[in-house]
Each structure stands twice: as structure tokens, then as C-alpha cells.
Amino acid sequence: MDAIAVYEGADEPVVTEKPRPEPAPGEALVRTLRVGVDGTDHEVIAGGHGGTPAGEDHIVLGHEAVGVVEDPNDTPFEVGDVVVPTVRRPPNGANEYFARGEPDMAPDGEYHERGIVGAHGFMAEYFTSPAEFLVEIPSALAEWGFLVEPISIAEKAIEHAYASRSAFGWEPESALVLGNGSLGLLTVATLDESFDRIYCLGRRERPDPTIDIIESLGATYVNSNDTAIPDVPEAYEPMDLVFEATGHAPHAFETIEALAPNGVGALLGVPGDWEFEIDGGRLHREFVLHNKALVGSVNSGYGHFESAVESLSGLSAEFLGDLVTGIHGLDEFEAAFADDDTTIKTAVEFIAYEER
């Protein structure tokens, strides 16, 4: 079968021939429909995660997948079920984090991530997975199922942010999403019901398709060239929730200044080392005197995938159509990895979905 992989030492993905996997006991065989591309894929391609599976010279890419069960084997699935795989796998049999359904909380060494570190991803015509790591989704969502994984990332971060405010009566009204990439836009869309006023910060100038999407969602675009994050409270309003999806390290600390009293910032970016100066005294004081919190969040658990399916089903076809700027067959897979101002969200399509 065909798979899209990156070889050690190479700096771009290629189509490679691999044997079709055989499901082991407890595993289902899944025919891959679509696999989304995100910033993490670009980091894997650039060698940032450095984790080809043990003994191999390449890693199959892709961690945002949707597929159809081809062979349920001995699992409870049926042929034709539409499923989304979770990403983390226990490297040495089960461990306590996986046993609790919280693979996202496993520390280094206690997980592999399919398509990212230590295990092949889903960018292949078929993949196998233990049933416990497959989330069934309604067949009506088959086309968009590759968005479940990125939405689950937002679901987890927001769950942890809310938890951090659960010791008192928190009634948030305003939210600021930092970053108008696909994760930022999906977050704006999924936060829609919970906040009275949503803002999304980016560095694009008009006209720009992401700004159009933000405004079509009823949110306010904040141009970071005009308004620095610490100035957001004065220019707009203090924010009860800030969701950082830029990976730009100063944003993690500027978030403290954008927050309203009792607010929380969810951090999701993964920057490289970067030394810079902060007014640490002022930020520390702000943290304390105004009961603020910062919560880092990585990956997601099974429950977050289930919440994400729910959230995805509430998104309009118009929004999804605007967000997904390209679905590319294997013959033009390189286009799915393009990264320019007209590209928002792309996926590689292995086969079109057909209802049985």
C-alpha cells in the first residue's frame, strides 16, 4: 500500500510502498479516508521531534485521521463504521495513564505518538489500531472527521482551564484566541456558545480569508501589528480566557497581562529555546493580586475526542468549507503540505467516503 513518510536526513515527505498491516488480536483494520496536516507535521518533517520508530529509518506521517473499519477482526466494531484514531500509544504495554483514559497526562517515556514520535502515523491507505484507541463518529461527519483530533486538543485545554477556575464562582464572558491558524479558528468556532464576546489575534492584514472566517463567526479580529497583547485590555477588554495557539514564546507571558482578574490562560504552543526580558516582578504580582492562572496543555484523552465529535457536529458546513482550503489526493499530496497565506487547513485524501 502507499504511505506518506519522511526518511531520516530528508527534509520533505515522499510516497513510499509499505505492506498492508495485519490487525493483531484486539485490533481493527481501518481503510484511511482523510488525514489532516498541521504544524506538528511540519515539525516532524523538519526533524524537530526526532522519533522514527525503533529500528526504522522513516516515520509514516499523520496524526489527524478518519477512516472506515474494513476488518473489525475481534473488536466490537462493524464493517463500515467511521472511526477516528487517538494519537498516543503505550510503548511497553499499558501504564496507569492509559488505564485511566488519560494518555495525554503520561510523562516522557510513557507514550509514543503515532506519526509524531516513536510510532508510524496514519498517512497510509490502511492502518490498524486497538479498538480502545478508535472513536466511532457519525457517518455524516466522515468528510470532516480529520478535524476531530485538532478539536480534541482545544477541548482538553479548555477543560483544564475551566478546572483551574472551579474552586470559585467563575462566570467568564470574554475569550481571546491567540493565533488565526486552523487550531485558533477551530477554537473560536467551538467556544462560540460559551462566551459572550470572542476575539482572535493574528498578524495578517486585510483582506485575508482567516479574518473573514473570524468575522463570519461573530468574533472580533485583533491585529497584533496594531495592538500588542498587553494592550488588549485597554483597546478591547480584559479577557476571562486566553487560548494561546501561536507557539510564540513571549505570548505565554504577555497572556498574564491580557487576562481579567480571576482569568486563566491556556498555553498550547511548543516553542524552541528563546531568551528575552520580562518584567517578572510585575507579572508575578499580577498573577497573585488578581488570582490569575496559566495552564499548559498537550495532546488529548479519549473523552476529549468524544467531546470533539460533539463540537464538530455543531459546526456549520459553511465554516468548515471556508476552513478547509484543500483536500488533496495522493497524486498531489505535496500540495497538502504547502504553507502560504491562502492555505488554512488541508488534508490528504486516500479514498473518498462512500456510505454502504
Added chain:
Amino acid sequence: MDAIAVYEGADEPVVTEKPRPEPAPGEALVRTLRVGVDGTDHEVIAGGHGGTPAGEDHIVLGHEAVGVVEDPNDTPFEVGDVVVPTVRRPPNGANEYFARGEPDMAPDGEYHERGIVGAHGFMAEYFTSPAEFLVEIPSALAEWGFLVEPISIAEKAIEHAYASRSAFGWEPESALVLGNGSLGLLTVATLDESFDRIYCLGRRERPDPTIDIIESLGATYVNSNDTAIPDVPEAYEPMDLVFEATGHAPHAFETIEALAPNGVGALLGVPGDWEFEIDGGRLHREFVLHNKALVGSVNSGYGHFESAVESLSGLSAEFLGDLVTGIHGLDEFEAAFADDDTTIKTAVEFIAYEER
């Protein structure tokens, strides 16, 4: 009656004569037993909070009080009840934060703090308070009741830290308290039951009475001259909880590096402005990849005072005797404000407690 106050422009407290307060409807009159002194008092004396009550040229000090109800007036209290007052008061009648029993979550302008900003404190022979801001404590704790307020500060911060970890199965084992002042030591003592291993960091060299207290509590002293906070995980172990009680701004950010995966840092210090360099990229990445959190915490609510009474009743007389290095009558009140290496916790005593 005599009161201890600081006048605008002065840099030390004095005894001043004030009229004995009359309880308004809903208020009780309390005969003050003891009032503790802490770092905030020194900040008030230095003018850092700058909040004498409106129209006055002085502020009566003291926010860590215990007293005996002298005149219950129309409240449910009885003559002789031992009570501890909470600190925050609504400046313009009730507001939503006070209505929820969460004055600690009120933003600027929605509270006064007795003895700190906008309202006189409790360092006087008598004070009045609405019944809802008085917490009754067992008469057996009357001597130590001035410790309820500082313990309540720790209770709140720890409640918020735990809340931030409530979205997953968190089983903390190790805790590091930054600071061996009285709040740090009280926190080490009250955390005792919840953690397998407790560490307390300070900058004192042996022999030192605070180190003796730390070790008598079964905790490990970490000398910051030998081990910087970012080196704590390697020198000791990564910490599930870090409790910052130093007010030293770099500690807020170094806390991120001392935390174990999924750990949380509670920040309590209130430093002045201070610019310095951090590796913000590395700290941001640490936050995210290891699901870490930082939670700022100020003041405390009624429920935290109740928890603090419970915690205080579990502390040994030996520990309390070691912690409290001076109880000073009004004739030598200056000694309660001394700040040297032999002083840990002091209080001014207005009258000795006598069981009725």
C-alpha cells in the same frame, strides 16, 4: 482605647488613642486578644499599600486577629465566644463576590482590607465586625487564633492548586515550599498529611531555628545558596506542588522548572517591578509538554478560615511554641515588629485570654 496605627508620612507604628467603637446593627463588639504581625504589615508601614481609610490620616494596623465577643449586640454570638475576623469588607454595601462568600475573588475597587487598605485593622483593644465576617473558633485555640488568618491564605492557595489539577487523576507525593518565613513554615506543617515528602527552601545557613522547625516537621531543608530552584529536580526530585511564599519574582518563573510533569505551582508573593531575562521559550515549552500550571492566589474566603481552624487544631503545641517567637504586650509592641534572624512569628497581645 489604645490602638497601634501608622500615620501618613511616618515610617513606624505608634500607639494612639481612639474612641472605643460602637457596634452597629448586625455587628458584634469584640475584645481583642492577640494580633499577629506579618510581611504585609511591614509593607503597610512602608506605605506600599497606601490605603488609609477615606478622610483619615492614619490606618490602624493588623489583619491577623483573635478576640472574644464582649457585646454580641443583635448577632447570634454569645458573650465569651472566641472569634477570628476575616479581612476583606465590601466598600459600598454587598457585591456578588461577598454574596458568594468569595471576597478573596473580588477585583480592585470591590473590597477594602482591614489593616491593609481602605479600612482600619484589628490592632486595638476593641473592634466591631458584622457577624458574617467573624469565624468562631474553639476556646482551646484562643491563644493561637491569630494564626488562623495566615493559615487560611495557604488553604486557599492549595485549594486553587488542587482545583487546577481536578480534570485528571492527580496523585501528588512531593511538595516544595519556597520560603521559610512564618507562612512557609505554617504551610509545611499543614501540608504534612497530604504529601509523602515535603521540602522547604530558604537562604539561611545552619544553625538556624527555622531549619530546626522544618526538620522537626519531618521535612527536608533546601538551602538556596547550594541549590538553585531549577536544580531542585536533579538534586532532590521533581515537585508535584510548589508553594511560593518568598515574593522573590524570579522564583515565580523558576517554579516551572522545579515542577514534575502535571505539577502545579501556587504563587503568593507580591513583588515590586523587576525586569530580568528568562528563557521564555524553554519555560513555555515546559508548561505545555508537561501539562504544568501556575496559579496566583491572594487573600482567602470564609470557607478557608474554617479549614484553617481545622488545620490549626491539628498542629502540635511544640511546633506552635517554636514558631511563635514573641508575644508582646502593648508596652513593648515595637518588639513585635522586629525583623531579625531570631524572629519567626510575633503577635501583639492586648489582653490575655481567660476562660469564662
